[in-house]
Amino acid sequence: MTFSNGKTVEQKDLTIGEKVKNGYNPMMEGVRWSERSFFASRIEQIWKYIPNWLGQIFVTIAIFLFASGIQGDWITIIVHYFKHIEQSNSQNEKLITAHAWPDDKNGSLLFFIIVSAISSYGLYFVIGGFLHWYFYVRQRDKSHEWKCQPEIFMSPELERHEMLFGSLSLGVVSFLTGCISWYAANDGKYLKIYYRADEYGWLWFFLQIPIVFMYQDYLTYWIHRFYHYPFLYKHFHKLHHKYKQPTAFSVSAIHPVEIVNVQMALASPMVLVPVHWILFYGILIYTYYHGIIDHSGIAFKAQWWQPWQPDAIFHDNHHQYFHVNYGFNIWIWDKLHGTYRRKNRVYREDIFYGKGKAFDEVSSEILANDLAERKSENPLAYRGNYNENDLTEDDLKTK
Template identity: 40%
Template sequence: MSNVLSTREQAAWSLSGDWLLVVVNLWKQFQPEYGRNTPFGSQENNATDLTWLERHRLQNVQYFILLSLLISFSVFYSMGGYFQYFYYIKRREQSEEWKCQPNKFLTKENERHEFIAGSVNMACGATVSGILACFILNGGYSTLYYSASERGWLYFVLSGPIYYLYIDGVSYYLHRTFHNPYLYKKIHKHHHRYHQPTAFSAVAMHPVEFFMYQAVMALPIFTVPIHAGVFLTVLMYFYYYGMIDHSGVKMDAIWPWQPPSTFHDNHHQYFHCNFGFNSLLFDWMFDTLRKEGRVYGEDIFGGRGRSIENDKEK
């Protein structure tokens, strides 16, 4: 399992391009005046002389988007390719040793589908992230702050776990909502065609669902004061674990709050249970953890399965 762990350094970069905010953060640290002297921020310039991009703090946005696309795809393909080559190709015949669902693999059609769907969402997400990073770097409004002492060290320390719980909680509710019979059949089923997910499945979903999750994660940087380092650390962890828990490779929990990779793999295998992503907390609170002795299936909604006795009666 050491080969899996060694990918953590690669995965520390966000999948959808939010890693670009790292650049914004560092630049703001060393160039705090940047953005105040841009054409938009200058009081000496007449707004009518500015281009549309300058008026909206998006000058040079094309370079941000291009860089975001380049790095995001490099990381997505390299990490997904790592799992694909070292496990699904080289060790395919030994899947009992490493696979969450031994001897079960996606069809070639679904492998192509997840790769294409994931790539399309990656392109869209990286583009939006590049635009946001450009906007913030050029002095656009956000609630990110850059000095840990600005709002006090207690606020700085507590904001990390609070932001983590916010994302985990809202993602749980959003994910569970997509398991409503109507939304599941119209939207979320696109993601559940991958009964044996791989790392490429992490962002292979309906675009509406993809952008809902992206919006949940990005909302705090425009609504609640949050240190850029805290925001990025939590966000990168979520992206990192998103690929790990879709990889199909058995991996024990590293941190006390983190479930093993089989937790989410079971979600794809049994459908309507284990709705959480990065912890067991909300599934435990709302009794939606998969249980032995219960029957689960794509047509058994609600998150609690069905008793074996009731299933036999049917």
């Protein structure tokens, strides 16, 4: 076992005290709670027999499951599935629903909230724990191959903090999702979700995908940007930016007021325009999927068929430099509004509004700190495996 200070210990079963005597520094190692668990060694024993390509498939599926259920949306998806079945077979209307959840319209609210919370917390800790183990424990000594900021890991205090607040905000979102599920299962008259694909014509069936996706992303861009204004940042969003080296657990570690604000924005198409239930939740899962990837701290890159999608380093830069790169799934919004990170600008927590400052507008000390930050980024996280924001001597001469 190799520790952050470079020393190696061969015996795997040493106590923490014995490890400290051998040079182990727990403050540098992070929580690593999954490594200390009973199941970690069992997973390691099984995993060594799994081919690398199959392991990568498992990780992709794990992220998908994490994304599809972390907000408690599985219960909502099941509700709409049963409603789809009911509309497809009117003779069995109400029959299937009666066997799916309590028939009491008011009393069933608690049922939906509990199921939503169970699915959220289950995936958060089980799947989230697996992803944490796979990268941050299993491949910790190879961080230069996969991590956006390979030299720095969050402290134990911050890891516990993100899990605590992630759990708190997840409970708030689970409650909200449970209420929406309950409403959809009972009345749902103000929801414009439909179930027959041709109900509003095939043209709208396909057009709603880019329209809803761009509407949600542009709205969340502005919500995110507003939360970076000094007052809102100080009282709400700063909490999320405690995590300068984010992990997948950071995705829900957001102030409860803000996370409700974002969730309502993502849910708003349901009451504004007709949306097919499969397409709408497909878009949501895509958004959640990339939300997890973008906060993972891992050098994931967009696929060839996603020209609109920024790589994970885009949002990792946002956490590292604070007030820049506000977009989520479409990088064009930042290009359009001048908040895209630029090579010849300096970004810090005390430089607001997403524009940064020119080299000649900051002190030599601030510029030196900025250069050090740039060196801590992993070139492998960028396209072409080259840090496009690294500075040369010629760049600095233009200061």
